[in-house]
Amino acid sequence: MDLLSSVAQTIAKGERLSDEAALALFESSDLIEIGRLADQVNRVRNGDRVFYNVNRHINPTNICALSCKFCAYSRKPGEDGAYAYSIDEMVVKAGEAVEQGATEVHMVGGLHPRWKFEHYKDMVQAVKTAYPQIHIKAFTAVELDWLARKARKTIAEVLVELQGVGLGSLPGGGAEIFHPEIRDAICDTKVSAEQWIDTHRTAHKLGMHSNCTMLYGHIEKYHHRVDHMRRLRQLQDETGGFNAFIPLSFQPFQNEMGIDRYTFGYDDLKTLAIARLYLDNFRHVKAYWVMLGQDIAQLALQFGANDLDGTVIEEKISRMAGGRAGMAMGRSYIEQIITKAKRTPVERDTLYNPVSRPDASPRSERISPNAEQSQAVLLREAMNKADCGHKLQLDELLNLAHHGSLHELGRLANQVPERQNDGGEASCMPILSLNLNNITSVAAAIDTLSTAGKACAAKYQVEPVGITIDLATPASPQASPAEHDLGLLLELVFACRHSFPALDLSLLGVKGVWRMAQNEHVTVTELLTCLKQAGLSRIDSSPHESETDLTQKEIIQLHRQMHAAGLCSTAKVELSAPMHGSGEPQWEAFLKRIMAFAEMAPVGGPLLALSIEASPGSFVTTSEYLRAVALARLAAHGIEAIIAPLARMPTLSPASGLGTALSQHPAEKIASLCLHYGASDLGAIDVEKLSPIAVIDQIRAAGLRPLVQATRELGGRQESQPFAVNPDLRHVPRLKV
Ligand code: SF4
Incomplete structure (x- = not known):
């Protein structure tokens, strides 16, 4: 039995995918079949609904005590481009988000060497006091470890205190790649994999949900990705506290990794699809458009992803590393690209409860079950015909265009x-x-x-x-048309x-x-x-x-x-x-x-x-x-x-306005x-x-x-030949027509 059939059978029996099978999927080039399976699994779990939220990222500072090799965002104190928002500025930004209908602020940033734990607590408290309706998702496991060490407290103590002033949940950053071979090479001063996992375990035990990420597309190999996802799957088995898995594609600019290109869309989609198949205990797999770009994020909705993240408004971290998806997407634009992927957009809050708004666009009418059934029959007939190599008629092709x-x-x-x-x-x-x-x-x-x-x-x-x-045709009508x-x-x-x-x-x-x-x-x-x-x-x-x-x-x-x-x-x-x-x-x-x-x-x-x-x-x-x-x-x-x-x-x-280093065509x-x-x-x-x-x-x-x-x-x-010019033919006779 071939790999994809055996994976399909494993899934149909409700069994879990082994590490070996996940690795074999990464090595397979059958993208369509991997995508189809992931789509099926996602549809069973989430129907055709795709979630997004109205949120705002606020990155309080890029001043950071660490120097991770892949990071384009951090600066040392006094360095060009270093910034730190005051608590008042944070509150103003949160207020702008609330005005724009945000239900969540997402706060992550550098490890500021001079900010004390109390400053971070005051920041959370100030935002929550000003806007009690907003959910604060803040601080990666890396930041929490930094705060705990500064305050000489345990992670649990830090979390309890932050929870007490308004922290709602944790983002999934800082996980990068857990395997020590890679972690030591790209961020050796960061918390270890075990510390990262333990921080999230502690948060889950305190009743807080969190997300988890995986930074891929740099120097890691496929088996490191599988190892990473295995550790996440184990913790999810234990606590059930993860909301979503978010693969983060590596952004190649302004860092010390010496990699000068974006991940291929082919790899992005395969990674998302395999995550959907392997992480059988995760309800949500997120296509983070900020890093993937809108194109791949939209396609990902047919490769197992069921969440597009949110409106974001002011994203700095990946943009400074070459992220070219822009800083924000409007609510209606997100809904349009979900609808155009033939899925149903659902606004959610941080914990995946649907949010209803008076100005929400009306949902399209579902067709009747009978019409749906006869449409499915016609679709199957058209597919059988195409399978046999027969020409399809216009109405059959149209049926495939609309419903296939x-x-x-x-x-x-x-x-x-x-x-x-x-x-x-x-x-x-x-x-x-x-x-x-x-x-x-x-x-x-x-x-x-x-x-x-x-x-x-x-x-x-x-x-x-x-x-x-x-x-x-010449650009100007006055020009002489050649x-x-x-x-x-x-x-x-x-x-x-x-x-x-x-x-x-x-x-x-x-x-x-x-x-x-x-x-x-x-x-x-x-x-x-x-x-x-x-x-x-x-x-x-x-x-x-x-x-x-x-x-x-x-x-x-x-x-x-x-x-x-x-x-x-x-x-x-x-x-x-x-x-x-x-x-x-x-x-x-x-x-x-x-x-x-x-x-x-x-x-x-x-x-x-x-x-x-x-x-x-x-x-x-x-x-x-x-x-x-x-x-x-x-x-x-x-x-x-x-x-x-x-x-x-x-x-x-968007292709422009991102600096000279970013000369790659977005269609790549x-x-x-x-x-x-x-x-x-x-x-x-x-x-x-x-x-x-x-x-x-x-x-x-x-x-x-x-x-x-x-x-x-x-x-x-099939091979190039030497580029030769005939030197005798510089001047040619004027031809007569
Ligand atoms: S990735 Fe985070 S911890 Fe590492 S240097 Fe950048 S801001 Fe600091």
Whole structure:
């Protein structure tokens, strides 16, 4: 019996997962099946409800006596950026939280060398006295140990005194990784694992609940994660006092760990899912959006997590370490992303009691049990049909879009017979890009490409495999559109083809070609024939082109003309969704466009791929995007590749304003996941904007073999070749059209 079946059987029998099984799950790359099992277990325990709370983080000080290696937050007294709030300031912040409807303040910070235990007590008392309705969740086991040592009291005495002035529960921080091999390496001056566990045991015995965390994605190995979770499971067996388990993904910046990248979304989701399966005595597994980013946190709701944490308002600790999810999320936005993951948002207090508010958004009506039953039958029929490799009709695909589980969609998408790279591979295409509007001379453009190609090879040890000439419309209407200059374009294509004979050569702009033909008073076919003769291999849809400029029929006609001229093409299909609120994407229009492309494409024909994108201005969440990728794979019979273009993937996490060190594209968190839900390609990577290594790493992180791929016409590539420029072809004759 394979691993996943045996885990499923263990769970079905109500038995506990062994450490060995948990470790094997970490080592497995079957993300869909692990996610599906975790989702099932979570649904049995929590239904489709997802909790969040309205809370505020208040970090009283970042001045800390310790120096944990992974910490970007702490400062020494007098150091640049050191701060300490007065008790009055804490009360003001708590007041702001109450005004915004918070039911909880979460207070954790550094171990201030000059603050006495009484100061901490006064802080709790002042906040509680001013706002008796608020729940104070404060002080990690590390802070409590510090306070106990300062006050020469036991942990129990400290807790009783703090409880007496208003402390409600404990957060789960400071656990990091319990195993001494790792703990000694990253935070040797912190409380030991045993002390951390003992502090929480004491709190539980005093009737206080707490959370627990695990900091992963740095130097620990999978077996350290399992060891960590085993110790938590044991304490939960003993006391039952943990509210939630919260895996914390490592934030890579401004610390001494020497790690320069975020955890992969693939690892985040697997860790959450395994936690849900292994920690059978925990009701709640939290997807802490502050560290995971909103995209992964939303997806986590389908991988066993049932809590998104809260509005947070002012988070400093992970932000200083490179956290890029922002400092706050509004209540309605949290509800929207939960609803768009097809779950029901429930506001909770700290102890997971539902909170009702007069202004709560109305819950959507449930459909009748009969309708639900017939819908389930139709869904099963569609899935059986897809399982047998049969084409699905529009109504069946729509049923899957609205009601199918993400994991089922992924599983079905991975069985489509035509799909490219079904041998455990995925591709991407490192390219050099030129914007036709910026070309002053062909010779200068060739020099620029040559320099950029060599720089890429030197920097990343990866050779670009293609050149893309972007026919983008000029930003200003006054600018002279290069689309008018067919002579220049042909000269450039000719020069590129002869200067870089081994590279793929493509144009970006299906509609640009159409406009150019109009402007130059030639037919599209004449234009395409010239481009082919000059050496062009392919034409791709441009991200700058709106899908509404031309009808679908006209676009299909353009692709046919390209193919008749001997050119390959790729097309983009956009998913639209209402810009505000939790409305469903327009699945029908999306699927119809995919099916229209599929109809025109013979298997292995010149329509190489469909690129799945979100319409500009649409609110398409990650969970919806992954669903769209899987549906595209199911609907696009005859087309080999579905591209999830990393450079243009919709993400919920803000990308900007976080400092120069944070140059990674937020989609790098989710790209690896698309490869398990029907995509086989992460698209063209402009090597001057995005690191090809980072993209190749995404593919490896998904447990797949990376292919650096050029158009099939050139034979595809599995290895890079020396980046060569033909020195005799700096000057080319002006071509006549
Ligand atoms: S992690 Fe906590 S204890 Fe360690 S240095 Fe940072 S603030 Fe201090």
